[in-house]
Amino acid sequence: MKLVDPVRLGRSSAPSRVLFGPHETNLGRERDISDRHVAYYAARAAGGAGVLVTEIASAHDSDWPYERAPLASRCGPGWAAVAEACRPHxxxxxxxxxxxxxQGSSAFSQRVLWAPSRVADVASREMPMELEQDEIDSLVAGFAAASREAVRSGLHGVELNAGQFSLLRQFLSGLTNQRGDGYGTDRTRLLREVLAAVREAVGDGVLGLRLSCDELAPWAGITPEAAAGIVESIREDVDYLAVVRGSAMGTSATRPDLHTEPGFNxxxxxxxxxxxxxxxxxLQGxxxxxxxxxxxxxxxVADLVEMTRAQIADPDVVAKTRSGTPARPCVLCNQKCQVRDNRNPIITCIVNPSAGHEPDEIPISMEVGSRISMEIGDLSSMEIGSRVSTGVGDPSSVGVRSRSGVRGGSEPVLVVGGGPAGLEAARVLASRxxxxxLVEREEQLGGMVRRAAEVAGRGRVWQAIEWLEAEVRRLGVEVRLGVEAGPAELAGREVVVATGSVPGPWGFKVEGGAVLxxxxxxxxxVSAGPVVVHDPVGDHVGVGVAELLAARGVESAIVTQDQVVGTQLALTGDLADANARLQRAGVALEKRSLLREVHPDHVVLEDVHTAETRERPAAVVVHCGHRLPDETLEGTRIGDCVAPRTIHEAILEGRRAAGGLR
Incomplete structure (x- = not known):
């Protein structure tokens, strides 16, 4: 069987064996499925997704896990719109x-959390209430009502979540189910009752189940052996089973970042x-x-494969697989597609800024001399005049900066800088x-991404550059390496400047010693220590450099002013794992500390709370602080030479600049 072949689920036939799985998006309008959802899902259906599962909706109003979490009783119109948009495909x-x-939240509902037993959640530490029979009956009825609404709205059926963030899983697990009644002596009872009620509600519709088959807590949780017994008890009741892992004990296990090898399940x-x-x-993983x-x-291994993040990065993965065309790669960084946090960010992708913004016009802010047309998906719909700034649903409208103005025309365009911003600008311009x-002063394309890929565990980010380089060469862009462009070469030409960044200020005194x-x-x-890694930012850079040095056998320490090392990694789900890796590698963690002085053989650290100082041996200091823009050239500046940030902003601004140069 081929990945792109049809597959039968119950009485429905899917056009491919690729599943686009349920995930948080923050695309909702309050607790409804919105028009943003519709455009997002329609793009993946058009790209060849065989099965598409919408964002998990709460089957009962006692559940409000995050602010824009869909509520099933309000999803009917949105589900109908999604069904209509995807039907042609x-x-x-x-x-x-x-x-x-x-595992939910009482912050929005101001109601007690529901659970099988009085076991506080390991993350929130909140004590839930133990469900009694009336609540259990109401829960089962809620799943049945939600399922009826789904098929009434034109969907093919439902997928029930007994995986991560799931009350159904909590009833199945000895970690959280410590009941003495029938729901405790037979932990599958609630799941079987829900499946029976939902089957009656959907009739011949598809009934899928997402099941955690390894909670990674073998002392009391669901083990693969226990999961096999659960599956045997319910296999006749479902049309498919999505195998996942994880529990409240390790939420990052279900969707880890690029440090975990693909296909882990x-x-x-x-x-x-x-x-x-x-x-x-x-297969999920x-x-x-x-x-x-x-x-x-x-x-x-499986009959279908979930490729959710791959289809966020490129909605056309299946169609491109059919045609033999390389798809835009997913680098598994979690930087923009992991959105379950209190900022409520809209889902997107570092290599595909169109993701999540399908209905929107690209926000833009630049001086232009003519009317321009562009849209985030195909750069084709927005008319703008002089000094326009617009952006529906995306506040980051400033980014592309022009000093000389940009005009449309047919003359050749010069792109200075071969990092992600310059490559994306060149790609989109050439495609139009x-x-x-494109000129690049180094002998290799990639810019700062080349360095980022050298940091421990982050080699996959290079795939984004490999794809961009292949595309610009396929599209006929003239690429000139080892060329330093100066003001003379730029005079009289249409120019996009993507020259990147330069080192920023250190913020500490240097009284001798080596600072890099x-x-x-x-x-x-850097092969001799001790080395002190100064990390005032708290992202993957400092952590990765410390890991890299430790892997070389270099005695190293990492200094941060924060309570934990790599605090920004909480946003990608790598915080706990990163700290565990550092400790296993023997890296000393200097937390709640400011680097004040560097001397030939030691550094001086200051406690952020007490202001007490102490010395630590150091032969070399590696500064992983913020960098500053390279502002040496004039033109339409994008990416790090506007403000050093991430690959996402670089690619997004490259796309914006290309639209502005139409």
Missing amino acids: GTVVLAGLGHSGS IDLCRAIRESAAGAPVV SVVDPGQAQRALDDG GRAVT DVVEALSAD
Whole structure:
């Protein structure tokens, strides 16, 4: 069976074996499925997704896990719109349904959390209430009502969540179910009751189940062996089973970042499929490569493959697989697609800023001399005049900066800088028929991403550059390496400047000793310690450099003013794992500390609370602080030479600049 072949689920036929799984998006309008959802899902259906599961909606109003979490009783019109938008593509569209239980939030509902037993959640530490029979009956009825509404709205059926953030999983697990009644002596009882009620509600519609088959807590949680027994008890009641892992004990396990190898659930899925006895099984687990997905099918691991993040990065993964065209890669960084936090960010992707913004016009702010047309998806719909700033749903309208003005025309465009911003600008310009020359002072493209890929565990980010380089060469961009462009070369030309950044201020006294900017450190042979990594930012850079040095056998320490090392990694789900890696590697963690002085053989640190100072041995200091823009050239500046930020902003501004140069 081929990944792009149709597959039958119940009485429905899906056009491919690729599933676009349920995930938080923050695209909702209050607790409704919005028009933003509709455009988002329609793009993936048009790209070939065989099965599409909408964002999990709370099946009962006692559950309000995050501010824009859909509520099933309000989703009917939105589900109907999604069904209508996806129908021309043949995609099997299912409503994700669940209840977060004790892993939810009382901040929005101001109601007590529901749970099988009085066991405080390990993350929030909040004590839930233990459900009694009336609440259980209401919960089962809520799942049935939500399922009826889904099929009434035109969806093919539903997928129930008994995986991460799930009350149904909490009833299945000894970690959270300590009841003495029938729901405790038979922990599958509630799940079976819900499945029976939902089957009656959907009739011949599709009924899928997302099941945690390994809570990674073998002392009391669901183990693969226990999951096999659960599957045997319910396999006749479902049309497919999506195999996942994780629990409240390790929320990042379900959707880890790029430090975890893709396909991490392959062995688990293979074992569970044997217990499924013919019920179709879905492989989940950071599968982003169609080749790996096909191998999983060939090896009998699964019948379908979930490729959610791959389809966020490129909605057309399936269509491109059919045609043999390389898809835009997902680098598994979690930087823009992991959105379950209190900022309520809209889902998007560092390599595909269109994701999540399909209905919107690109926010833009630049001086222009003519009317321009562009849209975030195909850069084709927005008319703007002089000094326009607009952006629906995205406050980051400033980014592209022009000093000389930008005009439309047919003359060749010069792009200075071959990092992600310059490459994206060149790619989009060339795709629109413009002649483009790209010059890069180094002998290799990639800019700061080349350095970022050298940091421990982040090699996958280089795939974004490989794809961009292949695209600009395919589109006929003239690429000139080892060329330093000066003001003379820019005179009289249409120019996009993407020259990147320069080292920023240190913020500490240097009384001798070796201090290296992080870029210098990655280029140098730092093989002797002790080394102190100064990390005032708290993202992946400082942590990765410390890991890299430790892997070389260099005695190292990392200094941060924060309570934990790498505090920004909480946003990508890597905070706990990163700290564990550092400790296993023997890196000293100097927390709540400011670097004040550097001397030939030591540094002086200051406690952020008490202002007490202490010395630490150091032969080399690696500074991983903020950098500053390189402002040496005039033109339409984008990316780090406006303000050093991430790959996402660089690619987004490259796309904006290309639209402005139409």
